Amino acid sequence: MKTTDLHTTEQQDTNTSVVFKCRGKDYSKEPLCLSGRGVTREFHTGKITTVAVDHVDFDFHKGELISIVGESGSGKTTLSKMLLGLLDMTEGEILFQGKPRDISTGAKKQEYWKGIQAIFQDPFSSYNQFHKIDEVLLDCINMRGGKKLSKQEKTDMMTEACSFVNLKFAELTNKYPFELSGGQMQRLMIARIFLLKPNILLADEPTSMIDACSRATILEMLLKLRDDTGMTVIFITHDIGLAYYISDTVYIMEHGRFVESGTPDDVMLNPKNPYTKRLISDVPKLREPWYLSTVVYNNEM
Ligand SMILES: Nc1ncnc2c1ncn2[C@@H]1O[C@H](COP(=O)(O)OP(=O)(O)OP(=O)(O)O)[C@@H](O)[C@H]1O
Numbered sequence: 001m002k003t004t005d006l007h008t009t010e011q012q013d014t015n016t017s018v019v020f021k022c023r024g025k026d027y028s029k030e031p032l033c034l035s036g037r038g039v040t041r042e043f044h045t046g047k048i049t050t051v052a053v054d055h056v057d058f059d060f061h062k063g064e065l066i067s068i069v070g071e072s073g074s075g076k077t078t079l080s081k082m083l084l085g086l087l088d089m090t091e092g093e094i095l096f097q098g099k100p101r102d103i104s105t106g107a108k109k110q111e112y113w114k115g116i117q118a119i120f121q122d123p124f125s126s127y128n129q130f131h132k133i134d135e136v137l138l139d140c141i142n143m144r145g146g147k148k149l150s151k152q153e154k155t156d157m158m159t160e161a162c163s164f165v166n167l168k169f170a171e172l173t174n175k176y177p178f179e180l181s182g183g184q185m186q187r188l189m190i191a192r193i194f195l196l197k198p199n200i201l202l203a204d205e206p207t208s209m210i211d212a213c214s215r216a217t218i219l220e221m222l223l224k225l226r227d228d229t230g231m232t233v234i235f236i237t238h239d240i241g242l243a244y245y246i247s248d249t250v251y252i253m254e255h256g257r258f259v260e261s262g263t264p265d266d267v268m269l270n271p272k273n274p275y276t277k278r279l280i281s282d283v284p285k286l287r288e289p290w291y292l293s294t295v296v297y298n299n300e301m
């Protein structure tokens, strides 16, 4: 049994004497990491136009944990793909570290991806199944300029990355990703991020395929990585309760627009937008005690 602490600040619920915690640290004075102005994406299918992302503005800061919350179809993944440079914008501008982002050539894209990395909903589709796990991790070391390191140094780095996510490198070497469980694959994705150390991590529903206990472990690893490296984490989720629990800043997305944003307390304890109110009403126990702060470590998730 190990106690995990996902939080930096605590609040005492005087009625029940139960401690519940939230983050909500103000990062507005930190340097800008990623900003967007009027970011828009339309899809045209025959005569039908879908505005998946509709003129959104945002400022994400160094070290901030941002949750983007919205129901299915609200445009979260479309926005993620534009942030990653995997999908063109129809309109708008994205700024990276305060300057207009330039990903106009393959080389510039590669350079951009050193600064922003993602983990996705479905770990199975995130790996090239023909590449062994060693190659997956070696690629990360090479991407970070470690090509010339000795074999031993590379093995040490891979061992450290695996042990950060409670995996044993010696047991994974020479295996293929499909030989791992879903939870192990999720953790391997975090081991990749540990090696890549991007400025920004975009996590699109990274815990949706795993059970609640493993989910807490994965979240704890992500938060520890954020605390250790100061990376910005953009967490995409439909789960407003989880967003309340882990975020510094929350953006609520409806029909491609940000309808409300602020600290978890501002947005969820004092919601102004009817859509936010409806999302919250679907989480009946938001104000009641949370017991996620104690989880059992399970290496076989
Ligand atoms: N390639 C595409 N072509 C046409 N329409 C698309 C395409 N990709 C997304 N859409 C539409 O854009 C809208 C937003 O989709 P998106 O996948 O961004 O939503 P989401 O918030 O990520 O949903 P979920 O929570 O289900 O993952 C939806 O109406 C979807 O049908």
Ligand SMILES: [Mg+2]
Binding pocket: 076, 077, 078
């Ligand atoms: Mg999605």
